[in-house]
Amino acid sequence: MSTAQFHFQPELDYFLSAARRGKVILVSFKGQQSLKHLIESLGVPHTEVGALLVNGRFASLDRITQSGDQVEVQPAPHGCSVEPRFLLDNHLGRLAAYLRMLGFDCLYQNDFQDDQIAEILADDRRILLTRDRRLLMRKVVQYGYCPRSLEPNEQFREVVRHFELEPLARPFHRCLRCNAVLEPVEKSAVLDHLEPKTKLYYNEFAICPQCDQVYWKGSHYERMQSLIAGLSR
Numbered sequence: 121m122s123t124a125q126f127h128f129q130p131e132l133d134y135f136l137s138a139a140r141r142g143k144v145i146l147v148s149f150k151g152q153q154s155l156k157h158l159i160e161s162l163g164v165p166h167t168e169v170g171a172l173l174v175n176g177r178f179a180s181l182d183r184i185t186q187s188g189d190q191v192e193v194q195p196a197p198h199g200c201s202v203e204p205r206f207l208l209d210n211h212l213g214r215l216a217a218y219l220r221m222l223g224f225d226c227l228y229q230n231d232f233q234d235d236q237i238a239e240i241l242a243d244d245r246r247i248l249l250t251r252d253r254r255l256l257m258r259k260v261v262q263y264g265y266c267p268r269s270l271e272p273n274e275q276f277r278e279v280v281r282h283f284e285l286e287p288l289a290r291p292f293h294r295c296l297r298c299n300a301v302l303e304p305v306e307k308s309a310v311l312d313h314l315e316p317k318t319k320l321y322y323n324e325f326a327i328c329p330q331c332d333q334v335y336w337k338g339s340h341y342e343r344m345q346s347l348i349a350g351l352s353r
Contacts, residue, residue, distance in 0.1 A: 122187035123148050126162065131195035134268055135164040135253070149185065156181040159193060165256035167248070167264035170194040200283040202247070202263055207240055209250040214272035219279065221344050223290030226299055249279065273347065280351050291348060292326075292335070300330035310334045 126145045133141040140162070147158050155174070156166050159181070172179045173192040185191075205225040208216045209232055216228035227246065234252070238260050241248060248264035250256060256264045265282055267275040280286055294301055305327040311319060313334045322336045 121148050121150060122185070124158065124185050124187065124189040124191060126159070126191045126193060128162075128164065128193045129195055132164055132168060132193060135168065135266075136162060152184050154181065155179065155183050155185055155191065158185055159191075160257045163253065164193065165253050165261075165264065165266065167256050167261060168196055168266065170196040196265075198282055198284055200247075200285070200288075202245060204283055204285055204288060205244075205246045207237060207244075207246040207248050209237060209248075209252060209255065211251065212249055212267070212272075212275070215249065215267070215275045215279065217296045218272065218276040218347070219285075220294045220296050220299055221291060222280070222285065222348065223293035224285065224288075225294070228299075247283070273350075276347070277351060286351060289348075292341070292344070295328035295331060295333055295335075297333050298328060298331045300328050302326040302335060303329055305334070 124147050126147055128136060130142070145162060147162070149158060155172060159169060160166060166181055169181065171194040172181065174183065174189050206219060206227070208226060208228045210230050213228060213230055216226045219226045227240065234255055237248065237255065238258055240246070241260050245262065248256065248261050249267065250264065251266055253266060255261070256266060265279060267278050269275050269278060292302070303326060305325050307323055307325055310325055310327060318336065318338065322338065324336060326335045327333070
């Protein structure tokens with residue numbers, strides 16, 4: 121039986137059991153085991169891992185662990201190394217709407233199955249957002265993040281901060297329902313879609329070319345602005 125020591129930086133404590141947090145973890149293993157396999161066996165998805173130091177030298181996740189190795193695991197750095205296009209699992213519908221509100225391309229359905237998500241990621245390089253650690257551990261997942269909070273507003277702040285999305289945002293550019301890019305439309309073309317007070321008080325409109333949802337800068341727009349402003353606090 122071989123053994124290796126693993127030390128995780130505090131930012132990764134969320135994924136470790138309480139008894140293992142802040143401690144050097146001794147892992148026993150048989151045969152050839154990659155660092156990825158052993159790190160994930162402790163509960164930390166590879167998408168949350170940044171630099172790895174093995175015996176003081178940088179290493180990759182696919183390195184085969186040797187008996188006696190001392191492994192330091194650092195968290196994934198903030199920022200976005202790929203185009204910020206997202207795929208969200210069934211439980212993150214509100215987060216999907218918030219990210220679309222900022223103009224980001226977000227694939228979401230409330231009936232996605234794990235195998236469907238894996239198939240999409242195999243063909244389309246997107247960042248997976250999910251609280252399902254096992255899903256994040258799938259080899260097909262190259263980029264991903266696990267929101268720590270259960271509360272959608274806080275999840276939104278987490279994702280924006282982690283991927284440093286604020287400078288890349290194009291607010292109110294995308295349909296919150298179906299993700300399509302909105303198009304400006306003349307008021308006269310959408311009168312049949314509008315309530316009497318909307319017809320009276322608003323003159324600038326946009327429409328979704330895919331689902332025909334009409335948007336204008338009403339009270340919902342002000343609430344969204346407040347939410348976006350809160351990102352900087």
